[in-house]
Amino acid sequence: MNKQSYDQLKEAVYYEKLENGLQVYVLPKHGFSKTFAIFTTNYGSIDNEFVPLGEDSYTRVPDGIAHFLEHKLFEKEDGDVFFKFGEKGAFTNAFTSFTRTAYLFSSTSNVEENLETLVDFVQEPYFTEETVEKEKGIIGQEIQMYDDDADFRVYFGAIENMYHHHPVKIDIAGTVESIADIDKDLLYLCYNTFYHPSNMVLFIVGNVDPKQAINQVRDNQAKKTFAPAKPVKRHFPEEPKSVAVPKKTLKFPVQIAKNLVAIKEDIGLLRGIDAVKHEMTADIMLELLFGTTSDAYLELYDQGVIDDSFGFDYSLQDSFSFVLIGGDAKDPDLQERKIKETLENALVTGFKEADLELIKRKKMGQFLRSLNSPEFIANQFSQYIFEDASLFDILPAIESVTVADVEAFLKRIYLEDRVTTFQIVPE
Amino acid sequence: MTTQKQEYKEQVGAIQLTLIPSDKYKSNKIVFKFRAPLTRETSTKRSLIAALIETNTKKYPTQTAFRKELASLYGANFYTSVDKKGNEHIITAVLDMVDGQFVPEGDTLLKQAFELIQEILFNPNAENGSFNETTVAREKENLEQRLESVYDDKIRYANKRLTEIMFADENYKYGAFGVLKDIPTISATDLYEYYQQFLVEDTIDLFICGDVKKEDVLPLVKALPFVDREYRDLDIIPPVHPKKVNTVKETQSINQGKLVLGYRTNILFGEEAYVPLQVANGLLGGFANSKIFINVREKASLAYYANSRIDSFHGFMIISAGIDEKNYDQALAIIKEQVTAMQTGDFTEDELSQTKAMLTNQLLEANDQAQGLIELTYNNTLKKANLDLPNWLKRISEVTKEEVVAAVQSLELDTIYFLSKGAES
DSSP states (O other), X not given: OEEEEEGGGTEEEEEEEOTTSOEEEEEXXXXXXXXXXXXXESOOTTOOEEOOTTOSSOEEOOTTHHHHHHHHHTEETTEEHHHHHHHTTOEEEEEEOSSOXXXXXXXXXXXXXXXXXXXXXXXXXXXXXXXXXXXXXXXXXXXXXXXXXXXXXXXXXXXXXXXXXXXXXXXXXXXXXXXXXXXXXXXXXXXXXXXXXXXXXXEEEESOOHHHHHHHHHHHHHTSOOOOOOOOOBOOOOOOSSOSOSEEEEEESOSSEEEEEEEEEOOOOOOHHHHHHHHHHHHHHHHHHHSTTSHHHHHHHHTTSXXXXXXXXXXXXXXXXXXXXXXXXXXXXXXXXXXXXXXXXXXXXXXXHHHHHHHHHHHHHHHHHXXXXXXXXXXXXXXXXXXXXXXXXXXXHHHHOOHHHHHHHHHHHOOGGGEEEEEEEEO | OOOOOOOEEEEETTEEEEEEEOSSOSEEEEEEEEEEEOOHHHHHHHHHHHXXXXXXXXXXXXXXXXHHHHHHTTSOEEEEEEEEETTEEEEEEEEEEEOGXXXXXXXXXXXXHHHHHHHHHHSOSEETTEEOHHHHHHHHHHHHHHHHHGGGSHHHHHHHHHHHHHTTTSGGGSOTTOOGGGGGGOOHHHHHHHHHHHHHHSEEEEEEEESOOHHHHHHHHHTSOOOOOOOOOOOOOOOOOOSSOEEEEEEOSOSSEEEXXXXXXXXXXXXXXHHHHHHHHXXXXXXXXXXXXXXXXXXTOOEEEEEEEEETTTTEEEEEEEEOGGGHHHHHHHHHHHHHHHHTTOSOHHHHHHHHHHHHHHHHHHTTSHHHHHHHHHHHXXXXXXXXXXXXXXXXXXXXXXXXXXXXXXXXXXXXXXXXXXXXX
């Protein structure tokens, strides 16, 4: 068991890589009643073309299968795992993103049993034709619910605009048609390929003794056999650097239009502290340009071009990264134009040292406050482990960002053929 | 080793102060609760006031200046929200800031925070008996947009419609954000006038949670220049028994139908039947292993979401599900069957103890968060109840099957609301 201490923050994290490749992390939070554990596999909706375990050639699987698999893992021969957690007073859930599938529980008692249940249920798949068919109705309703959600539609619309071929443009849940093709054999195929311990991270935070928790997981894993670890071969289609569609507008039953400007980035693979620094540079640049302390925010807010719903986001993954900026808009075209003007002006005028220092101070405080949340720690930490980085690299990364970094970042990403806009307008 | 320290309560002038000391957080949370009766006339004004005080002040007359001041306090966050509990309208104002011990030069952070609070509350961006016209115009527009946008979130919209229909004869039908139609009639002077009334009349609770000491905080609270007033007790809502079930169907061009059922319970927070009702709700639709979820979603495969929740200060329950419109009759029948089954005691001791375990967990988890602790304390203050955490947990463990059945028997179906695309009719 290894230990890394962060004395300034009064935090420490313990970890071990088990023989089968599983990485286990524990961050004790004294004074908390709750323990939160999240078991994440490096497998998400974009992984739809890969070499299945024990085979030699690539297979293409139906869209939405990673998410479908997430739903189905909860069902066992003797009923739903929800009950097993429920008996022990634990809350359980799961989610699928573009790149990860995660299973979690939180509980304030019976932590050992719940931890055992979490690890076991994820590692013991049970699929039958009948239960797979039944799930199609439930997921069909989930898809339809999101179809009616304007915020979701504008988010996905912007991503669809950016990408020509990359599977990030496909809805995480797939479509009613695509999930119709899913059967139990395909689920096992995906499961066996991606749910190998060496492709997974278990993170536990809360009211636990690190040594005891790691011992427990080690013992649990020692009782199970797994095929030898092999890195998963994934294939993504060749993706042009330019956006697929420069602009698109969708009519929708809403009262207020929505506007989202997206910038497609071409950065390639970043690991470790480089990835964290890159991400912080992007966040700080966006704060400087569009945050509530920026000149643009005030001007646009006072002119009624934006409102409280206005925001921005930067996403960095191994095979894609992008910036999103926008919100509700009375005049979506005007909002689009103002966002672009702000970016263009900044290319010319650059950024001020004093503004940067203020934003760094703000981000530092926000980061410290976010450490109150076990969920934040576990979700973010797990994410960074897959990037060979640590959540606690964030503070030094924020400190290290310079005006030159921010300016270089903006120059590199803001290119004419990388920008696209998606809008939703009232019918 | 961290320990939960003793809570401290004191009436400090107009303010009922509760100090919740804890060293498990990296931040201090300062939460004001301003409370007044819920009326149509005041709800819109109060919602605008809440928006104005988080936008700017006299010393920080632009949003940028205000937000820069917060950023310089190590990214402190100040926000307001509006809410209703029974017949009460509540403005919550929160200053959330990093604890000074984790940052350089952090010794004076708490004092600076209180200076800022005083500026926000007592020195708004106003002159000559009127709030700043431009700011008011902007926030009126924002509020209009916010109220209109409820229409764009179909789950929220269906809930709002149910509330309007079910409480048509009660003030509860007015949303905490106010009434869209009333916004244009309110001027910057009207608002300033109401603001003066708000400052002297609202009942004020203040909660401070973090690694703070009474000696350090008390002088800061005392320095806030509120005029003294009586602490006003909660307005108690008389029970309502629906004479018949009101069914309302509406259409919009949407994919998924939204089914919402409103039941009267007439059981309020802290009352004898409250915890049994809470257990009943957990068993019926509060968790993923509850009756409605299992029967509507897992067995019949009709929905992705299907749940129930209770309102603790107005005594009602809402059951919601997103379904295909052709399944309306089937889904409705399944939901009603589950309620009837529980009313006749058709559930096992195992299911009961499982629900109790889930509820216990939920409460303990909520109290790991400063916000959760504060809300719990506030609810107990309002209703003069003694459901603090240990008592509440004990009461849950004691709830019997008979009590749960009796609690479900109190359910009276009042309103069924269904929003769909209307293709089937």
